[in-house]
Amino acid sequence: MVIANWNSYPRIEANLWDFRAEAEALELLHKLDSCIPRGMGRSYGDCSLASHIISTPGFNRFISLDQEQGILECEAGTSLKDILRVILPLGWFLPVTPGTKYITLGGAIASDVHGKNHHIHGAFGSHVHSLRMLTPQGEVITCSREQNPEVFSAVCGGMGLVGLILSARIRLMPIHSVYIRQKTIPAGSLDQLMELFELNEDCTYSVAWMDCLSRGQNPGLFMLGEHCTAKEAPDRNLSPPERAGLSIPGHLPGWVLSRAALKAFNSLYYTRGRANAGYSFQDLESFFYPLDRVQHWNRLYGSKGFLQYQFVLPKEDSRPGLKRILDHINSFGLPPYLAVLKLLGSQKGLLSFPMRGYTLALDFPMKPGLTALLNTLDQLVHDLGGRVYLAKDARMNQNSFIRGYPENRRFLEIKHGLDPDNKMTSLQSKRLGLCAKAY
Template sequence: MLLSNWNNYPRIEAKLEDLRTEGQALQMLEMNRYCIPRGLGRSYGDCSMNRFVISTPKFCRFISMDSNRGILECEAGASLEHILRVIIPRGWFLPVTPGTSHVTLGGAIASDVHGKNHHLHGAFGSHVLDLRLLTPRGDILNCSRDKDHDIFEAVCGGMGLLGLILSARIRLVPLESVFIRQKTLPAKDLDELMGFFQEYQAGTYSVAWMDCLQKGKKLGRGLFMLGEHCRAGEAPHAELLPPATGGARLPFTPPCRALTNPGIKAFNSLYYTLNSRRKGRSVTDLKSFFYPLDGLRDWNQLYGPQGFLQYQFVLPRCSSGAGLQKILQHIHSFGLHPYLAVLKLLGPGQGPLSFPMPGYTLALDFPIRAGLFSLLNTLDRVVLNLGGRIYLAKDARMQKDMLWQGYPRIKEFLNLKKRLDPENKLSSLQSRRLGICQNPY
């Protein structure tokens, strides 16, 4: 089949085989010379792509749930959406969640995903108690912070290259209601936007939408959003109902890119103005706050058949202000604007290939068109010179030096790779492009 991840770039011919049982997992690893695990393909790029792919979403049994202590164990293919349906009615929530619930437990661990609370609560891996890993040699390792600590840390963010995560136990957080108290603050420029992150850094969830089409005095203007879980007494109703599943589908497949620069500029201005007027406090539900894009199931098709790239980088806190300005200026000078820009504050990272570091991360969605790769190469230099790095789960094009300089613990990872997978059996298009694996495609 023709395979691509969420951003529809790149696309390759691949053979996908559904994993249903642990026994099959071993057989698949034995039978296929080079392969990579894949969850729901919500990464933007080629990290879960290879000619042979172990598809995990059907490997999704719930193994145990301790409703008193909030500890859940499931197979790696279980989706966060499914997990939420089980845990919310029991009064628990995910300690960390990305901006979509359509990712698997294995994918969330392998990318060590972060949420809007990273500055306080760390990434997904910080809440994994232990996991079972099938190595390419056929061993099943039970790893945790106490046992095989180095492997455990490296698997969180290890992009599926050290072994197939079979199952994991995660610690949940208590939930009193399915509502979020949200505060929205308009920021007239980048300084004000970053000032809000600083001022509200004790707040649980924070995120900002940025209007990247503005220049001059309005450069980096945006909307800062802060969220806290409502206590039981504050919520509009007391029932613990999980977010509604599914979402509307596009009524047609756009023949070419449906989004255009003038359209986005008009939308951004309207969005900013309306939300600036409505600024202040509101109460919203979990889906609207955490998963706003899950309401339109195939929004990625709006970018048309050529797909899009998400460029997500992090800059150390000390260089973030000047760095973000530089990045926005380069974007303007190339005349290629992102259609969506989301800014978050991160805290320290954990594993050798985990993305987070204390600083600001900006995620930019660009339609693929002439000049884009050249712009992103220019942005790479800014990011690298300022001590930042690119998120591997959002990467489809960076070159080897971005990995080797941006992730200073790469050698640690490669030593583990040599130990657990000396033949580089687990490899992706990305791992070959970045020089982690040298084997042929």
């Protein structure tokens, strides 16, 4: 079948293998010479693409929930959406969540995903108590920070390249309402946005949307959030209100998302944000997953798809670095249609993306010249000591990867021990030279 991940690029012909029990997963690993696990395909690029794909969403049972300690154990194909459906009414939330709930537990661990609170609470892997993994050689091992810690640091952020995660025990976070007290602050420039991040570094959630279509100043909206106490929440309900969402029926023609249309949208979004500046109560869905309300919004970019370029720069160099990068993008005349800025803390996983600094995620429509632009951005990012997020990558080259991920050799040593024949191989891992034999 033809398959692609969220950004619809690359689109490849592949065999998809489902399983519902561990014994079936083991059979698949014996049968296939080479394969890669895939959750819900919400990554942007080719990290979960290969000729043979082990598809995990059918392996999705809840195993246990310790309601005293807030420890949940699930099979790796369980989606965050299903987890939230069970835990929210019991007064628990995910300590870390990305901007969509349509991902699997295994995908969250393998990409070591981050949320709007990374600078305070770290990445998803920091909240994994322990996990069980089927190694490429057919052994089931348990790992955690105490048990097989080296393997644990290779699995969290390891992009499925050291084995198939079967299940995980994760620590949940207690909440007293499904509301977030949000503060929205309009900012006229990148400098102002960064000052707001610095001033509010001890707030739990922070994120900024930036307008990159208006040349020069990059105005934006800075949003802060804290969980409401039961007393201040608008109601006592522990399930977020159901809302009817939109759905994009098919790939739309390119002009729908033209530069002019996006410019008008950005200006409207900013004006509305300014008008609604200040405090408001947002339910968890609206605060954490605004894009999930429009199903298949990726189709807005048309059948050619789009690329998301997400990078992080060390904090001390972030301000001049981000300016240099945005100037460079402007000089190319290929502005991103969406730009989201966050502050990250440090991270321990060998291939985990975060480092203490600022991360910018930019959505670019597929256009001639885009590859050339992104290749030069790689150079700039790495010269500034930063790196590009593997879960959002479809095109980086091996040199850029090696420069951005200094622990790659240690990762390959561990992969060599667990997967000497490179059974776990994706299109991305081939492109980046992430293979045990090369080590």
